Amino acid sequence: MRPFTYTRPGTLAEAIGAGRRGGRYVAGGTTLVDLMREGVEHPGELVDLSGLGMRGVRPVRGGGLRIGALARMADVASSPFVTTAYPVVSQALESSASAQLRNMATIGGNLMQRPRCAYFRDVSAPCNRRDPGSGCAAIGGENRTHAILGASDRCVATHPSDLAVALLPSTRWCTSSVRTDGASSPSPTSCSRRVRTRTGNTTSGPASSSPPSSSPHLAGPCVPDTSRCATGRASSSR
Amino acid sequence: METRPPRSRLTRRTFIAAASTTGTVVVAGAPGPTASGEEPARPPGPAAARGDGTTGRVTFTLNGRRTSLVVDNRTSLLDLLRERLDLTGTKKGCDAGACGACTVHVDGRRVNACLTLAVRLEGAEVTTIEGLARHGGLHPLQRAFVEQDALQCGFCTPGQIMSGVACIHEGHARSPDEIREWMSGNICRCGCYVNIVRAIGQAARGR
Ligand SMILES: Cc1cc2nc3c(=O)[nH]c(=O)nc-3n(C[C@H](O)[C@H](O)[C@H](O)COP(=O)(O)OP(=O)(O)OC[C@H]3O[C@@H](n4cnc5c(N)ncnc54)[C@H](O)[C@@H]3O)c2cc1C
Ligand code: SF4
Ligand code: FES
Ligand code: FES
Numbered sequence: 001m002r003p004f005t006y007t008r009p010g011t012l013a014e015a016i017g018a019g020r021r022g023g024r025y026v027a028g029g030t031t032l033v034d035l036m037r038e039g040v041e042h043p044g045e046l047v048d049l050s051g052l053g054m055r056g057v058r059p060v061r062g063g064g065l066r067i068g069a070l071a072r073m074a075d076v077a078s079s080p081f082v083t084t085a086y087p088v089v090s091q092a093l094e095s096s097a098s099a100q101l102r103n104m105a106t107i108g109g110n111l112m113q114r115p116r117c118a119y120f121r122d123v124s125a126p127c128n129r130r131d132p133g134s135g136c137a138a139i140g141g142e143n144r145t146h147a148i149l150g151a152s153d154r155c156v157a158t159h160p161s162d163l164a165v166a167l168l169p170s171t172r173w174c175t176s177s178v179r180t181d182g183a184s185s186p187s188p189t190s191c192s193r194r195v196r197t198r199t200g201n202t203t204s205g206p207a208s209s210s211p212p213s214s215s216p217h218l219a220g221p222c223v224p225d226t227s228r229c230a231t232g233r234a235s236s237s238r
Numbered sequence: 239m240e241t242r243p244p245r246s247r248l249t250r251r252t253f254i255a256a257a258s259t260t261g262t263v264v265v266a267g268a269p270g271p272t273a274s275g276e277e278p279a280r281p282p283g284p285a286a287a288r289g290d291g292t293t294g295r296v297t298f299t300l301n302g303r304r305t306s307l308v309v310d311n312r313t314s315l316l317d318l319l320r321e322r323l324d325l326t327g328t329k330k331g332c333d334a335g336a337c338g339a340c341t342v343h344v345d346g347r348r349v350n351a352c353l354t355l356a357v358r359l360e361g362a363e364v365t366t367i368e369g370l371a372r373h374g375g376l377h378p379l380q381r382a383f384v385e386q387d388a389l390q391c392g393f394c395t396p397g398q399i400m401s402g403v404a405c406i407h408e409g410h411a412r413s414p415d416e417i418r419e420w421m422s423g424n425i426c427r428c429g430c431y432v433n434i435v436r437a438i439g440q441a442a443r444g445r
Binding site: 001003004005006008026028029030033034036037046048050074097098099100101103104 | 290291292294310311312314333334335338341347348349350353354355357358360401404405408410420421422423424
């Protein structure tokens with residue numbers, strides 16, 4: 001792992017500033033620390049988001065839930081707001097990773113996690129996601145668990161998050177979604193990729209009585225990492 | 239990364255003997271923090287001298303004792319415990335979050351020490367397997383592991399026990415199936431799962 005400086009901002013503005021000058025956000029660290037150790041990621045500055053709060057889960061007026069980007073997977077899975085109105089989200093979270101990892105990992109980090117493709121982790125293999133333009137080793141290689149539908153000729157990795165999949169049926173439509181290519185998309189999948197996106201819904205009433213189809217809000221300090229966030233499809237490409 | 243500080247001359251055998259008589263292994267092998275909370279003359283490694291912001295001081299509570307030291311920002315809690323504080327009860331299996339051998343408690347929650355950067359622990363409360371036995375006796379789950387013969391080589395055991403204590407505390411030990419699901423982050427290469435589940439069930443029932 002290469003040496004890096006470490007900062008822990010106390011305000012959102014400081015965190016955004018640190019991100020803009022090239023700092024890399026760390027939330028639970030369960031993906032990032034591992035990838036840094038593998039040499040896949042080598043940030044010069046780590047910006048620890050844990051001083052920002054934003055761990056809450058609460059219903060929003062008109063239906064839906066607002067989940068803080070720094071809420072931990074374990075806490076969201078067991079939140080009564082989630083278990084009653086969005087059991088699919090709770091179940092998806094509880095089938096992810098392990099109890100230890102869910103105690104560390106956050107919702108923002110889960111949605112922003114990098115591909116779980118063996119070639120992405122293998123710094124000796126070509127991979128467009130790690131090293132744009134180098135090619136995709138998975139297309140002609142080991143790709144049994146990769147995308148069959150919706151893949152591109154540049155990357156066939158699927159989004160690794162179980163939560164992202166569960167958010168699809170929980171999400172009706174997006175009111176706004178700005179993608180890295182500048183287009184606006186009503187696609188619910190892009191909501192789960194773009195953490196700042198607000199997800200609209202058509203139900204009203206308290207969350208506990210909302211049908212599971214009403215949509216969760218995902219909001220928080222997730223300044224989109226535009227260099228990395230791809231097209232926002234579940235199987236995304238650069 | 240960091241150079242290893244000189245180890246104390248305590249052998250594994252005398253260490254275990256000391257631990258079992260005093261009931262605490264927290265400070266047995268390592269020069270503990272001084273009353274002021276500052277580390278004594280423990281060399282922080284060459285990194286501390288770099289002065290380029292890639293090291294940092296962190297102060298936290300380790301098994302009930304305030305600990306303050308300078309770490310290379312890259313140091314994991316696991317490496318800090320094992321390589322600098324001589325608390326080798328916490329094991330390194332995969333170093334990638336997948337096996338659970340490194341499980342410790344941070345602020346009362348079970349986490350993987352291998353993915354926890356030590357520099358992030360400012361103000362945290364850390365408990366390792368060495369800090370579990372209190373007041374001279376084994377923790378009930380440690381006793382249950384012995385009674386149920388829940389280990390062979392023992393490498394995964396500290397992690398299993400730290401995870402199991404949290405599993406019981408979380409209320410996820412109400413049936414063997416539930417224990418299996420909620421202990422799935424702890425791998426045992428010797429395959430002692432049946433007895434591990436029994437031991438956790440026994441401790442959960444308070445017997
Ligand atoms: C052994 C193992 C098994 C796993 N199994 C599963 C599984 O079964 N299902 C599953 O869904 N996942 C699984 N995961 C992945 C795990 O869920 C993620 O590692 C975790 O959710 C990431 O969250 P984090 O807070 O630790 O993110 P970090 O590691 O801190 O960050 C991940 C990425 O997101 C960025 N980021 C984090 N927070 C923010 C933010 N607020 N704003 C902007 N950017 C941000 C970081 O810069 C980084 O690039 C597994 C991981 C491991 C190690
Ligand atoms: S599938 Fe995507 S992540 Fe995997 S090697 Fe190809 S470009 Fe890289
Ligand atoms: S060593 Fe930490 S989970 Fe394997
Ligand atoms: S007892 Fe040997 S790995 Fe579990």
